[in-house]
Structure formats: C-alpha cells, structure tokens
Amino acid sequence: MAMPHILVVDDEPLGLAYLQRVLSAEGWEVEGASSGEQAVETYRGRDFDLVLTDYRLPGRDGLQVLEDIRAIRAEVRVILFSAFLDDDLDREARRQGVDRLLCKPFRRKVLIAMVQEALAEAARAAKWSLHFGMVGESEMMHTLYQKIPRVAESDTTVLITGASGTGKELVAQAIHSQSRRRGKPLVALNCGAIPEGLMESELFGHLRGAFTGAILDHAGRVEQADGGTLFLDEIGDLSLTLQVKILRLLQEREYYPVGSAQSRKANVRIVTATNHNLEELVAAGRFREDLFYRLNVIPLHVPAMREKPADILLLAQYFLEKLNRLHHSRLEGFSPEALACLQGYPWPGNVRELENLIARLAILKGEGDIRKADLPAVLQGPALHALGLQTAALPAAGAINFREEVDRFEHQLLLQALQQSNWNKNKAAELLKINRTTLVEKLKRKKISRPVAAPTLPFPPPRLVNPSSNS
Structure with a gap:
C-alpha cells in the first residue's frame, strides 16, 4: 500500500517545520510550502492525499489555494487551520469544500487524529473511482x-x-x-x-x-x-x-x-x-x-439521471457516505424497497435533487437504514401511479414509446404543479425543484398556458412535496 502523501502550507518557518516533523514521525510522506503560489506549483507536480494549509498566507489565502488545487485535482482532502476562526470563516470554508477546520494553537494528538480521519476518508473515497470529481459508470x-x-x-x-x-x-x-x-x-x-x-x-x-x-x-x-x-x-x-x-x-x-x-x-x-x-x-x-x-x-x-438509471444507486451510496461525513450522521444504507423507489423515480432535478434528498435524510433521520417510509411521498410509488404513469408493467403485446411516456408524465407533472400553486410559476418551480427559467422553457416548448379556467386533470392530483419542507 502506498504511503499517504501530505502537503503542508504555512508561511511561518517554525510552524511549517513543526508540522513537517510531527507528521513525518507518523510515517507519512510530507512536503512543505511557504506560500499559496508555491503550494499550487508543488501540488501540480505530484498527487497528494491531503493538503493541510493555514488560512492567512501572503498573496492568495488558504481558501483561494483550495480553489486552485481543486481545479487541478478535485478529489483531495483539505484541512484548514487558523488562529482566527469565526462563524463566517467556518461557513465559507465548508461551502467551498474544506473537510475539517483546526484552530491554532492545537495539541499534537488532536492534529494527528484529524489527519488520520481525513486520510481514512480519502482511502474510502478512492473506491468510488471518481472521474474528474464525477461519479458514474454508465456508458x-x-x-x-x-x-x-x-x-x-x-x-x-x-x-x-x-x-x-x-x-x-x-x-x-x-x-x-x-x-x-x-x-x-x-x-x-x-x-x-x-x-x-x-x-x-x-x-x-x-x-x-x-x-x-x-x-x-x-x-x-x-x-x-x-x-x-x-x-x-x-x-x-x-x-x-x-x-x-x-x-x-x-x-x-x-x-x-x-x-x-x-x-x-x-x-x-x-x-x-x-x-x-x-x-x-x-x-x-x-x-x-x-x-x-x-x-x-x-x-x-x-x-440526465433518466438517461443513466444504472448510476442512480451508485450516486445514492456515494452521497450517503459523503453527507454522513459532512453532517456527522450515521446512515448505514438503503432498504431494498427504498432502493426500488430511487431506481423508479424520474429525478427531474437530476443529481442535485438526489444529493439534496440524501442531505435531508442525513440531517433529519441521522442514523440507521433509509427505508421507503423515510422518503418523500413523490418517490414512494403510489404517487407515480396516481399520476397515471404505470412504470412497472409493459403492455402484454407490443411495446410502449418511451419518449412519449416520459413526455406525457412531464406534461402532467407540470400541470399538477401549476394547479397546486394556482399557476404561480415561482412556486411551481420550487415544488418541482427546478429553476424558474427551466420551467418557463418547458411550458413554452409544450405550449402550456393558463386557460380561462384551470384544466382539470383526468386523475386526482396528489400533493407534491415542497422541497423546503421537512416531509
């Protein structure tokens, strides 16, 4: 097994030397840089498993260094340390994908434990075979x-x-x-x-x-x-x-x-x-x-997700592990029924919708297996059948036109959202978890406009789940 490779960035010579000495003593291969520019050049020349960087650096700060190195290779783990941590820096660092924050001065055993955790996560992430930061093995x-x-x-x-x-x-x-x-x-x-x-x-x-x-x-x-x-x-x-x-x-x-x-x-x-x-x-x-x-x-x-159904379960498991780390939750996996619901849903919001769903479950459920009952109603099968889209069975003779069926489902879903929101496009887009501009383009393409009296659907419309709700 290859020895973990760590890049340490600190503009204070004594601090840089201390970090290199402590981490090297644990058996890790460590390289140092005293500025953001030097860090990026060093990072470009080799593959690192972890970057440990000070926030306050001459020239480009630690978050700007993170942006530069992630542009070179997105999968690296990052620990940001600073003597000036506050809520604003914490929020911005996490928004930009910093894995951990460390407040100076820190104890040696705290540093070692944090680095060990980050390297363990890097090893687990390696099994996903990320391609340029993306997950998916479909053709x-x-x-x-x-x-x-x-x-x-x-x-x-x-x-x-x-x-x-x-x-x-x-x-x-x-x-x-x-x-x-x-x-x-x-x-x-x-x-x-x-x-x-x-x-x-x-x-x-x-x-x-x-x-x-x-x-x-x-x-x-x-x-x-x-x-x-x-x-x-x-x-x-x-x-x-x-x-x-x-x-x-x-x-x-x-x-x-x-x-x-x-x-x-x-x-x-x-x-x-x-x-x-x-x-x-x-x-x-x-x-x-x-x-x-x-x-x-x-x-x-x-x-889109509907074009690569084989990747849905792979992405779900990837996001489960990723968001467990981010939210300190202990979700273990998916029940067979929950997996079937994920596989059968058309995912109009695509990968972002799936990630948001797993994030919600990580926060609200927190631990154990994700079961069918934990999923929003729109994913649980009956909601799909109530829309008149029979996804489970093909006709006894002949075949269905896949594109026509998907188009019919989308048309009905758009009408349902518009009726439920009283034809308010902002609210309808929120219900569907798509951009308003995307909704407007779909309505134009399908020539859907508000009639004098709102159209009556040929089935009782189920309630859409508002993405801002906790249901």
Missing part, C-alpha cells in the same frame, strides 16, 4: 470522461449541454484542470443569475464614473480570468445585446469595459453551458445563429 458517462482530456488539449470553445442539476459545472472544472491553463483562474458566471442591467459590467468590468455609483474601477470576469478559463453558465439566458458583445469577444479576442473607449485584449478560453435547446432559441429569434455556431465548436452532453 454515457464513460463517453464523456473519454472526451474531456482531448477537449482540454486545445483552446477551442466548448458548449456543455444538459438539464439543470446534471453537473455541467463539474465538466467545465474538469476541462480547465486538464488544460494547459490549469495554473490560472477558472472564473464562473451564471448568466441567468444577474440582472440584465448589471450583466455587462459584471462581465467586462467598468471604469470609475461610468455610471451612477461607479466610484471605483471594477475588473470584470473576463479580466479576472486572464490566462485561464471563463465559464459562462446558462448562456441561453443572455440578452441579444450582450450576445453581440460575446460574439466580438470570441471573434476578436477583445472587449470594452463599460465607460471605456479603449478596447482590451482578452486571453481566456471560453467554456459555456446551457439547459436550453439553443437551436430552438435560434429558430425563435431569441439567440443569435452566428453566436450559436461560434459556441458549438465542441459540444459535450451531460446525461
């Missing part, structure tokens, strides 16, 4: 894994497609981590999350005085990503005006900050993602055809 996922290193070799524009919650940002991170730009920033921007009036400034930056309230120069995401990768998520939500400016960025490799008459050169690779069908948006006049062809040089598709 469609392996096809995606095989494409990522080849795509990463060039600077060609990439368009990642897939439904909401499938993990498109993980694919973007994998492309960046495998590319020659991996030592530079990966900067992400969700085009659907920022108001249109602020989007140009957020993307290209602005000069002081460019508009009311612009009291300082502001570096946009393009400048922040200089030398690295700019990931534009939900690119289909961009206005036509900004689409023109993105097209110029791609064609000319230059842009204008808001308020500037002087163009600036851009040295970034553009990776985009969308859960929309851009070809349909082009046909509807809502997306520029020339920009679509510029973006769609290399298309990558991330399959």
